[in-house]
Amino acid sequence: MTVLDAPITLLDGTQTTLGAITAGRPALLVNVASQCGLTPQYTALEQLHETYAGRGFTVIGLPCNQFGGQELGTSGEIADFCSLTYGVTFPMTEKVDVNGDERHPVYTALVDAPDEDCESGDVQWNFEKFLIAGDGTVVSRFRPAVTPDDERVVAAVEAVTSGS
Template sequence: MTSPQTIADFTVKLPGGKDLSLADKTGKVLLVVNTASKCGFTPQYDGLEALWKKYGDRGFEVLAFPCNQFGGQEPGTADEIESFCKVNFGVSFPLMAKIEVNGDGADPLYQWLKAQAPGVLGTKAVKWNFTKFLIGRDGKVVRRYAPTDKPEKLAADIEALL
């Protein structure tokens, strides 16, 4: 098997267990984020939703991947997570199935993302919830953002890709 070249080479799971081929997202600008409902950064859902609403009709999507690897801050089921996000933050962008982003059980997509855009000092591990990866229309990683980078700070980079 050849090494993945773009995000289109991956299939991820939706909360109900169905597969979603990311080849279906070809030609879109994507922001891939590992999320958690009980984190100090959880209010970033508001900013992510604002980006989704502002740029969604121009070919931009947010793909949120709930993850419980950081302080057990995403303990809920898929239904609980989705309900929390909708009720508390009005989230309407796609939430994927819960995954792991680090370690032996890391989802293949995240293994690839981390290799394509290492963190500070070349570290590959995702440091915490709400690490963000911006993907261009060509399916390649453009940039990695730290959990402390608020979604609204990404607007200029997103606009440049649209």
């Protein structure tokens, strides 16, 4: 099974796969949380999504409550918060575990990818980012402190969407 084959449920309860969401397009997968010091990254994530959507790119938010209990809401509360507070229009899934025994299959496929320091393994905190190509290959991994508008993220998105 590839990352694209992994079953996932959207915030509205729709059961799908990551491949159905991306439809063969590149995407930035981000474990998000509504009550984190990094939550303002939603603004730059939405801007990245809007800027590159015309090239077939999407951001996908995967809420997670594993780091400091910072995603406590229901799916409806998460959807309302993201939409009303940050104007989020990109797809969002139900809460998932990114580490541990209950790690979601999407993250089982992602955590082997190294970051720019050649380190792989568990997700470190909220807002860790994985850029995947349309075929599900992990192109880049950015740790939480690297913001979505960082030149490294933008350059990686530009490179993966340049043929679109």
